[in-house]
Amino acid sequence: SQKIEQNSEALNIQEGKTATLTCNYTNYSPAYLQWYRQDPGRGPVFLLLIRENEKEKRKERLKVTFDTTLKQSLFHITASQPADSATYLCALGAGGGNKLTFGTGTQLKVEL
């Protein structure tokens, strides 16, 4: 069955450092991969999408890589700030108006 793994342990980093979150998947051939941010008690908010034929995508301080051979995506936040503290979810989709499959998320805490 399809499986998406994100590090269940919280990631604690110092302000100004680069945070790197990992999303691994098995038994899946996604057309694209998405990253969402979720704050406590709120719904997830879309951040970035990367397609299967793209290696890297950037948006301001965010960078996503996608390696379909390793079946892995890395999500980077550079110059991290306390306001970046949240849970980050990856989601995979097959495309064509289909549903998404979400990972369990990784909690990021950026400390002063």
Place this chain on the structure above:
Amino acid sequence: DVKVTQSSRYLVKRTGEKVFLECVQDMDHENMFWYRQDPGLGLRLIYFSYDVKMKEKGDIPEGYSVSREKKERFSLILESASTNQTSMYLCASSSPPSHTDTQYFGPGTRLTVL
């Protein structure tokens, strides 16, 4: 901006009660989804709908039903609430034909069944 609203932020019900959770989106999206989110289990899809009066089972449909009489509204129904249905319920919408399936979520309803 896309706006997805849910009828309640917090809800407390008793075992055996019939519970209605309402979701409304204002962007004319075709697709709508209901998830529940539990610690350690992530987002799990309960039901989704591609069009009015159409519904598809997700990964955990047992104990739930849905209704979509109008395009903008998608309701989740717990026919007879049980304590194991205590959870955060999230509604989302998306719209083809962008083919990216980006989902827009509501704020969530935290349901407690006593």
